[in-house]
Amino acid sequence: MQLISGIVSNNAAKVRMVLAEKGIPYETIEVPWTKANAWEPKPQILLEHNPRAEVPVLLDGDLTLWDSTVINEYLEDKYPTPALLPTDPEQRALARLWEDEGDHLQTQIVVLIQDVFLATPGTALSDRGQLAQQALQDFVERLGEQLQDKDYICNEFSLADISVFMTIAFAQTLGVAVTHTGVTAWFERMLARSAIGQEFQAIMAGVAALN
Ligand SMILES: N[C@@H](CCC(=O)N[C@@H](CS)C(=O)NCC(=O)O)C(=O)O
Structure with missing residues (x-):
């Protein structure tokens, strides 16, 4: 099995976390991302396998799949345990x-990412940026309500936690305050899972190494 991936791609990270949680061996084909050119120039292998030219792409024998959600549901069907x-x-x-x-x-x-990560330091958020920050802040509150009395979003750890984790992790990195105690406890619980914690560290190292 091969995964066309990008270390800083939240969507590719969703798939890497599922592969790691399920202990599925795979080979990574890395697509680099840079501040100046984002995903360009895209490698031929990505253009050949995904008409959307996006990561992640899973290659499993004769099967080619893209879209992190579709890939993760396939992995869930093919490897139902855990x-x-x-x-x-x-x-x-x-x-x-x-x-x-x-x-x-x-x-x-x-x-x-445009307004904070790629902006000149000290630049004020645009109107769009402020709306994005508010939408994410509202989501943190909604997540906190959902997590009441639960360890994970739907009681047991699931694909939902992985997807939402990536959003919350990126939001936090981009300056959204995540202070809801239920959400911070859940975030720590997620990080304590070795598959998630290790992948998260790899992403952060990838972000730190960007130029
Ligand atoms: N719905 C897709 C979205 C994939 C996607 O947007 N991938 C980004 C990286 S996170 C990408 O490859 N973008 C290429 C581009 O912007 O040209 C999924 O869940 O996999």
């Missing part, structure tokens, strides 16, 4: 909903 979706239909649907919420908020993360 389970990363609840069996109860309602909880399963809610896990998928929260997984999608994490993805949905990524549009706000992209705005803050």
